[in-house]
Amino acid sequence: MSNPRVVIVGVGFAGLNAAKALRKAPVRLTIIDRRNFHLFQPLLYQVATAALNPSDIAYPIRSIFRRQRNVVSVLLAEVVNIDLDASEITLDDGQTILYDYLVVATGATHSYFGHDEWSEVAPGLKTIEDALVIRSRVLRAFEEAERNPDQADRWLSFVVVGAGPTGVELAGALIEIAVHAVGDEFDAVDPRNARVVLVEGTNRVLPPYPEGLSASARRQLEKLGVEVLTSALVELIDLDGVSLSTGERIEAGTVIWAAGVEASPLGRMLGAEMDRSGRVMVQPDLSVAGQPNVFVAGDLALVEGVPGVAPAAIQMGRHVASAIWADISGENRLPFRYRDKGSLATIGRARGVADIRGIRFSGLFAWIAWLAIHIFYLIGFRNRVFVLASWAWSYLTFRRGARIITGLPKHE
Ligand SMILES: Cc1cc2nc3c(=O)[nH]c(=O)nc-3n(C[C@H](O)[C@H](O)[C@H](O)COP(=O)(O)OP(=O)(O)OC[C@H]3O[C@@H](n4cnc5c(N)ncnc54)[C@H](O)[C@@H]3O)c2cc1C
Structure with missing residues (x-):
């Protein structure tokens, strides 16, 4: 019998970590995203405020999986439909793909x-x-x-x-x-x-x-x-x-x-209960009710007490992989347990607030903790070096290296 087909839709924090945690699993992985890069969203505001360049916080998906041998296909495509009865998804060009396991990790966007x-x-x-x-x-x-x-x-x-x-x-x-x-x-x-x-x-x-x-x-x-x-x-x-x-x-x-946050519209195709923002209510193992082989992870999943943050998406992605591993090994799936790693936010160049496992602090130390954690989770050695260099430069000079106005001048 051939290995089960696992299709992961969305290579944000959840999809990326699900795929990586399956790297040694006897499965055939298809990875689909409508962008060709994984985006480190927590640093987007630094691009918006000219501190970093777009390529500093984005990493090509193909490069991430180039050595993962059970990845049979990486597709740049938008998934537009999910047919649960046929165990099939449809891409924007009408192509269909069958799955044995489906992981929907398409995140959320803002709501007005x-x-x-x-x-x-x-x-x-x-x-x-x-x-x-x-x-x-x-x-x-x-x-x-x-x-x-x-x-x-x-x-x-x-x-x-x-x-x-x-x-x-x-x-x-x-x-x-x-x-x-x-x-x-x-x-x-x-x-x-x-x-x-x-x-x-x-x-x-x-x-x-x-x-x-x-x-x-x-x-x-x-x-x-x-x-x-x-x-x-x-x-x-x-x-x-x-x-x-x-x-x-x-x-x-x-x-x-x-x-405001609004979940990805793919959630509506899963026939499950949703909250007002469109997040999908999932079972304790993160599968969809009545669809044990379909999982939702990350910002799209609604799990009581779990916030829409990157560490939660990472943990959910890994948990989905562990459930698939359990099926393959003939073991019972475990319920998802969120481990709260704390909250951090920066304020300007060298200030911030932090709440890490109940230890609360603010000011420069919170900013340093924020900096260290973001560098740690940022994907790609080049990105880490460039981001650190840009921050050091901004910190020392107060300057911002990416002050480029893009888009056509108003009269063109
Ligand atoms: C500006 C900003 C700042 C943030 N700051 C922080 C922070 O400081 N700390 C923190 O912990 N969290 C932060 N977050 C939240 C964090 O980024 C999210 O919780 C996390 O990205 C959720 O991961 P995800 O995998 O669920 O979804 P995402 O990371 O949103 O990934 C979803 C992926 O799915 C793809 N996709 C969507 N629809 C389709 C489709 N139909 N077909 C194919 N592909 C599709 C997208 O292209 C994307 O790659 C921030 C978010 C934003 C927007």
């Missing part, structure tokens, strides 16, 4: 809470393209201010919506760009007068973190010069700024969306 029209004026941050759009808009805002000093207040105002880790990191980086990276490079305006406003709907920044760390994060942001508005919901976003539920209107040339 029913206001998709805001995506044009307030880009979110989920892909390399999003990061480049944000980088261009931020850098262009300073250029617009220089050319139109009478509108400098608006062009030098930046609003970040959502004070989760991404929003906090973006806001801290934006104020540092304005004050340090480009502060002394303009003639008609002074970027050091820039206004960065972080807007959050709940009553504190970093809502899932312990209250003490939220308070510390807020203090650190305010010390940097970020205005933090909590208990404020965004009611309208247009080209000139945002209107809030508090009645306040902020005129801003750049608005960035860092709130």
Whole structure:
């Protein structure tokens, strides 16, 4: 009998780790992703704020698996349908692929809470393209201010919506760009007068973190010069700024969306229960109810008490591999157990907050812990070296090496 066909859809943290943990398994692996690279999303904001280049945080999927002998196929394709009765998936070109085991690890994207029209004026941050759009808009805002000093207040105002880790990191980086990276490079305006406003709907920044760390994060942001508005919901976003539920209107040339999550639409094809954001309720072994050979892992999976973070996706990916291993070895599958490794967020160039196994600290040490962990998990030796070098340079000089405005000039 030939080895079972395992199809993994999505090479984010979950899919990547499932495939790697199966490297010695007697299976035939097909790996499918609509991008040809694995993306290290936790550092996307560094691309969006010109600290890193896109290739520093992306790694070609083919290279990752070039020596894994049970990988029979790596496909650059979008999966558009899952037929559970036929045990078959369909790719964007209509090609179908049969599976014995299916791992769906297609992640999540941002949600505008029913206001998709805001995506044009307030880009979110989920892909390399999003990061480049944000980088261009931020850098262009300073250029617009220089050319139109009478509108400098608006062009030098930046609003970040959502004070989760991404929003906090973006806001801290934006104020540092304005004050340090480009502060002394303009003639008609002074970027050091820039206004960065972080807007959050709940009553504190970093809502899932312990209250003490939220308070510390807020203090650190305010010390940097970020205005933090909590208990404020965004009611309208247009080209000139945002209107809030508090009645306040902020005129801003750049608005960035860092709130809301919506799971991958593939989850809807699995016939399982889902929550409001489309995450799929899974069985204790991460399989889909009634489909023991179909697994969901990572941000797409809904497991009580497990947050949508990279360590959870890594652990789920490995767990799915262990369940497949158990089947092959004739053993019982074990239930998934999440090991909380803690939470970290950075604030600007050398500050942060950390909660690691109940030990809470903030400031420079939290930033160093964040730096070490991100370098450790970053895939590829070249990426690690380049990222470390870029950070060292930024740390010592306050400069940012990737200040490139991409996209066509407005008149073309
Ligand atoms: C800006 C940002 C900052 C973050 N910061 C942190 C952080 O500091 N710490 C932390 O722990 N977590 C952080 N996260 C969350 C973390 O990145 C996610 O929890 C993690 O990436 C989830 O992994 P995943 O494998 O489920 O999905 P993803 O990493 O999203 O991977 C999904 C993969 O599926 C592919 N795919 C999607 N649909 C299809 C399809 N139909 N067909 C084929 N391929 C498809 C995608 O191309 C992608 O490669 C951050 C996320 C973002 C967006």
